[in-house]
Amino acid sequence: MRLFASLCIALGFLERVSCSCPSQCTCDYHGRNDGMRSRSVLCSDLDMNEVPTNFPVDTVKLRIEKTVVHRIPAEAFYYLVELQYLWLTYNSVASLDTSSFYNLKQLHELRLDGNSLAAFPWTSLRDMPRLRTLDLHNNRITSVPNEAVTYLKNLAYLDLSSNRLTTLPPDFLESWSHLVTTSSRSLDLSARRIIL
Template sequence: MTLVQCSDPGLSAVPINVPADTVKLRLEKTLISRVPRAAFYNLSELRFLWLTYNSITSVHPSSFVNLKALRELRLDGNLLTTFPWEGLRDMPHLQTLGLHNNRLSSLPAHAALFLHNITYLDLSSNRLTILPAEFLDLWFPLPGLQEGPVQRKILGLHDNPWLCDCQISMLTSLSMSFGSSVVLMDQLLMCSRSLGQSGMLLTQAELSRCMRLSVQPAATRVISPLGSNVILRCDASGYPTPTLTWIKTSSYSVMQESTRVGVRWSIISLNGISYKDAGEYRCQARNMAGTSEAPIKLKVMGVSRLSRPPKKISRKIPSKSSSKYRKKLMFESDSEGCKRGLDRIGLEREESRKLKCFLN
């Protein structure tokens, strides 16, 4: 197992002569300012990569190509203002990501899409002010939706100029709950009402305001005629913005949309309803604070129209002695025609041989 450590203060670029069997590489306290594309491509066995306390200002999104065995990446103590989160796709087994003491000012919501296996994320001592609600929804499963054992994730958020909003408050509350999936390195987060103000600790009053979750249906009881189209709607409010789910065994189309932060509405559309669509529909809202739901009862009225079978047209067969019968025979002028005429009016073959056709 090869370990390589370089702390040359005169080094200004990532070295290219690192042995291919290197498992741990530490480049620390150098003048390296950028990490180029495929900088470590030949180090396929690398498991630990420390690029700490350099002068790095940019990391190319493809810097970590071919690092499929990497478990730990540390970029602490640099000058990064952004981080290429999509580059984490090239490190499918990465578990530890250290970005402590940089200049990151925002955390994009889509970053959570690339953090599936990350169990340690240090964002402390940066310039972050808000934590997107979508980031929390994507990275942390909602209560009651966790499958299997809870995978704990250690998160460092301290020493950032957070605004006192409900996202950061809810995360603090979640970390304090029993069996939570998130563990904060420092739970005493400081925040301010606005940028530039002195810091203050998050209070329980702030947390209780953020935990309110309510669901309001447009109507609790709907009566509609058989075969009509029905739209059911519900609105939910809470922080972070809740996710809505309709619960009913039926086939329907769902549309969900958020009008503003903290408020979301959802509708289901039922077309040509039948009696099987009747029943109770439950609109359920979920966020990190918990769940809440409201029922809507749908009643279908009317009688289905049964299609009547077409009337059978009965054909009256004239008697042998009637004038219509004789005219019918005379109409058939030849022997074959005579036979066809007799057959059509339902006479038996034996009787038809005894009768004579009238010729013109």
């Protein structure tokens, strides 16, 4: 009897997170070049103030845009193991937990532009080994801590422009090898780019 009850609870949880689309979002399938289909989720409800917990588990691209979400809780997306693109843009996000992006091992692109972040949990980049793009422009970040350099090695694109930066670690720019200065305070690194 206990086994049956446990099975029912587990199936109920899987049904809740795997098939449904949050009521304040739209979920669509899109064709890919390889003939497969991938799911995209868009949440742009002006009244949304919390990150939903029932995104479909096969979500590849998630956009939460122009909401009043203030914080991204710990492990907010941990079950989205196929997620490659996460855009949390132009919300009111002021707080990120160090484990907000836990288990996002397939994530390629994280965009947090247009929020109210005063700091970014740089150690969280360990949970995203495939991350290539990190966009933090148009926030309130004042400094980048020394230890951040350790976590930037996999990035190909980092945008910190339109923040309140006053301090960068001494070896921050050196960590981006083969720097070539270009116009508009951008540094072109052949395949790597940083915008300050």
